[in-house]
Amino acid sequence: MTASEQSTLVDEYPIESILNRISPWFDVQKTKYGGRGCFATGSIPKGSVIHRSSTPVGFTIAKPFKKEVCTTCFEYDYGSTMKSKISKKSGKNTCSIFFCSDECAEKFTQDDVNEVLLNNLIAVEKNYLQGLTKPEVELKEPKDLEKEYLEEWDKVSTWESKLDAMKPTKRQNMIPRIDDSEYLEIKYVIGVLFNMYKCHGARISNYDFPELKPDETNQVEMVLFDLLYSSEYEKVKKYPYLLYSYINIYKFIRLSCTPELQPFINLSTVRAIIGKNLSNAFGIWSEVSDPSEDKEFLGYAVYPSASYFNHSCAPNIIKSRKGHSLEFTTLRDIESGEELCINYGNYTNEPVEIRRAQLSEWFFDCGCSKCVQELNSIKQ
Numbered sequence: 244m245t246a247s248e249q250s251t252l253v254d255e256y257p258i259e260s261i262l263n264r265i266s267p268w269f270d271v272q273k274t275k276y277g278g279r280g281c282f283a284t285g286s287i288p289k290g291s292v293i294h295r296s297s298t299p300v301g302f303t304i305a306k307p308f309k310k311e312v313c314t315t316c317f318e319y320d321y322g323s324t325m326k327s328k329i330s331k332k333s334g335k336n337t338c339s340i341f342f343c344s345d346e347c348a349e350k351f352t353q354d355d356v357n358e359v360l361l362n363n364l365i366a367v368e369k370n371y372l373q374g375l376t377k378p379e380v381e382l383k384e385p386k387d388l389e390k391e392y393l394e395e396w397d398k399v400s401t402w403e404s405k406l407d408a409m410k411p412t413k414r415q416n417m418i419p420r421i422d423d424s425e426y427l428e429i430k431y432v433i434g435v436l437f438n439m440y441k442c443h444g445a446r447i448s449n450y451d452f453p454e455l456k457p458d459e460t461n462q463v464e465m466v467l468f469d470l471l472y473s474s475e476y477e478k479v480k481k482y483p484y485l486l487y488s489y490i491n492i493y494k495f496i497r498l499s500c501t502p503e504l505q506p507f508i509n510l511s512t513v514r515a516i517i518g519k520n521l522s523n524a525f526g527i528w529s530e531v532s533d534p535s536e537d538k539e540f541l542g543y544a545v546y547p548s549a550s551y552f553n554h555s556c557a558p559n560i561i562k563s564r565k566g567h568s569l570e571f572t573t574l575r576d577i578e579s580g581e582e583l584c585i586n587y588g589n590y591t592n593e594p595v596e597i598r599r600a601q602l603s604e605w606f607f608d609c610g611c612s613k614c615v616q617e618l619n620s621i622k623q
């Protein structure tokens with residue numbers, strides 16, 4: 244059994260039953276149109292907070308906003324550089340992680356067992372910068388995806404089996420140059436690997452969300468993370484060049500991470516972590532006072548307990564971000580048994596074809612009741 248498999252054992256419970264302990268307001272059940280969804284266990288008045296997800300299991304801030312977004316609470320102040328930072332010298336470079344206040348920096352340090360997260364984030368910064376001195380490599384486009392997909396990942400296995408025998412300097416030279424989107428993905432993967440390290444071997448005795456202490460919440464979120472679906476292959480089918488990008492990401496992580504995270508790094512775990520972000524991540528956006536202003540995409544985060552809400556073009560709950568927590572509130576009175584849905588973007592009043600095209604990035608054809616009704620009336 245690998246370290247990561249062992250960390251996800253839930254001793255006394257059938258694992259899926261945990262889904263029904265996320266909130267007293269809803270159960271997670273199969274839908275007829277889109278995997279699982281959240282269904283009200285009783286009537287719920289308008290304005291009720293039905294779930295809070297306090298911390299993501301993995302998050303990432305985009306390269307251009309690195310100094311402008313707080314690593315702890317995601318505060319962004321219209322492009323001002325954050326007031327506080329934690330810096331570490333790494334080789335010739337000094338790399339830093341940024342925070343809006345000393346309190347947020349302190350909170351990061353308190354949660355960072357043995358400085359593992361800091362050291363790995365600093366390693367990413369250092370190896371990203373060093374990679375910029377290497378020639379840019381254009382990503383290949385697979386010709387026969389199905390065949391190459393298996394063959395290329397097999398080649399990575401073979402590459403990996405030779406790593407231990409290699410000198411550290413040779414391994415260091417093999418760290419690939421990464422681009423900004425790979426940098427974004429890598430920081431998220433490292434956050435999840437860190438939580439695997441942190442929660443590894445924990446004995447979980449309580450799964451009822453509203454009653455959990457912070458450490459327990461993190462452990463239960465990691466169990467829920469295991470139950471999320473991955474869409475790695477769907478994404479690669481749509482954008483085949485990503486096969487080589489994901490291989491780059493894997494190699495970078497394998498060669499950059501500190502020994503504490505190495506037991507959790509293997510092909511299936513890292514590919515699943517990447518694949519789960521694709522249909523489950525929540526964007527971290529700048530807040531705007533005027534709705535006509537464009538929001539900035541600052542990064543993204545994965546909150547497993549909040550990932551079982553399906554999309555509807557006529558949503559009955561709304562998500563709001565409070566610092567690094569997410570809160571879900573009912574928009575109207577809800578009847579017992581109704582499905583609770585958020586809107587994944589701003590797709591409500593456009594014609595159904597436009598909404599479907601916008602949602603295709605999420606790899607599904609919307610099956611919400613509004614779309615079904617509108618499509619039926621077009622057919623008639």
Ligand SMILES: C[S@@+](CC[C@H](N)C(=O)[O-])C[C@H]1O[C@@H](n2cnc3c(N)ncnc32)[C@H](O)[C@@H]1O
Nearest residue numbers: 277278279522550551552553554607609610611
């Ligand atoms: C965040 S997950 C929601 C939970 C998911 N249904 C599950 O079982 O894990 C997003 C995925 O759910 C499915 N989904 C969500 N809303 C949908 C909708 N309106 N129509 C069809 N599928 C939907 C899609 O597969 C989408 O990629």
